[in-house]
Amino acid sequence: MISRRTISSLLAGLLSSLMVLSASAQGFPNKMVTVMVPYPAGGPSDAVARLVQVEYEKSLGQKMMVENLGGVSGALGIQKVLSAPADGYYQLLGTPMELVMAPLALSAVKFKPEEVRLASLLGRTSIGLAVRKDLPVNNLTEFLAWAKGKQVSYASIGQGSLYHIMGERFKTLTGLDMLHVPYKAAVQIYTDLGGNNVDMAFVPVAGPIIGMVKDNRFKIIGISSTAPHPQLPEAAPISAQRGMSDFVFDIWIGLQVSKNTPDAVVQKLNQAMNEAIKSEGFVKGMTTTGSQVPAGMSVADLDKFYTQEVSRYRALFKAANVEPQ
Known part of the structure; x- marks a missing residue:
C-alpha cells in the first residue's frame, strides 16, 4: 500500500512541475x-x-x-x-x-x-480542376457530359497524395470511369497536361499555374474552394455542381x-x-x-x-x- 507520505511527495512534485511550466509560459518568449x-x-x-x-x-x-x-x-x-x-x-x-x-x-x-x-x-x-486544352469543354457541366462513357485519365504526384485522394473522391461522386496516372513530380504533370497526354489533374492555383492557364497550356474549369478564385473568376466552385456539395478542398x-x-x-x-x-x-x-x-x-x-x-x-x-x- 502506498503511504500518505509517498502520495504527498508525489503531489508536491507534480505541483512543483506545474508551477515551473506556468512560470516558463508567463515569461515566454525570452x-x-x-x-x-x-x-x-x-x-x-x-x-x-x-x-x-x-x-x-x-x-x-x-x-x-x-x-x-x-x-x-x-x-x-x-x-x-x-x-x-x-x-x-x-x-x-x-x-x-x-x-x-x-x-x-x-x-x-x-x-x-x-x-x-x-x-x-x-x-x-485553392485547388483547380485542370483539363487538357484540346477538350471541347469550358466548365464542369460540359466536362461531365464529354466524359460520360469514356475512360478519363487523371494525374497526381503519387499514391496517397492529396491530388490522388481528390481524384478518387471525384470519381466516386461523378461515377466516371477514371484511370489514376501517378507521376514523380508536379512539373511532369504540367508538361503532359500541356501536351494533351493526360485528360485532367487537380493542381494548386498558385505560383506558375495561373500563368500557364493564361498562356493556354491547359484549362481550369472548376475550383475546389467554396468561392471562385480572384484571378480565375470564370472557374466556378465544384461544390456548386449537383451531388458534389462536399467536394471542398x-x-x-x-x-x-x-x-x-x-x-x-x-x-x-x-x-x-x-x-x-x-x-x-x-x-x-x-x-x-x-x-x-x-x-x-x-x-x-x-x-x-x-x-x-x-x-x-x-x-x-x-x-x-x-x-x-
Missing part, C-alpha cells in the same frame, strides 16, 4: 525561436516563412530563425520538432500534406497527426507546435501570428502568389478545425482503400 520548414529552402512553404518572418518577430518580440530539413515527404523535419522540448521555442510551418496525409500514406512516417497542435493559420491555396499552411506545449504558450503564438498575417506586406505577398490569407482564428477554433481535418482525411483514405506503403 530567447530566439526556431521555425522548422520541413522541406529544402526555396520551396513554397519556405517562401511563406521568409515572408512572415519580419512581422512575426515584431509581434512576438523575439528573433525567429528558419530551419529547413527535407525528407520523407516532410516527416523528418516534423519528427525533429516533436523530439525537442515542448516549450514553444521549436515551431513548425506545415500543411495537411505532411502533417496528416504523410502518416496515412507512408509506413516510414512514425508520428501521428494528433501529436501536433495548430497554433495559427497563415494561408490557404484547399491547401492550408499553419504554425504548429507539439501537442504537449503549455496552453499559455500556444495562446501567445496564436496572438503573435494572427497579428503578423494582417500586415500589408504579408497579405500582398501571399496574394501575388495566388494564395489567400484567412481571418485569424482562436486556439479553440483551430483545435476543432484540425481535429475535423484529421478525421476527414482518415475517412477519405479509407474510402479510397489507400494503405501506408
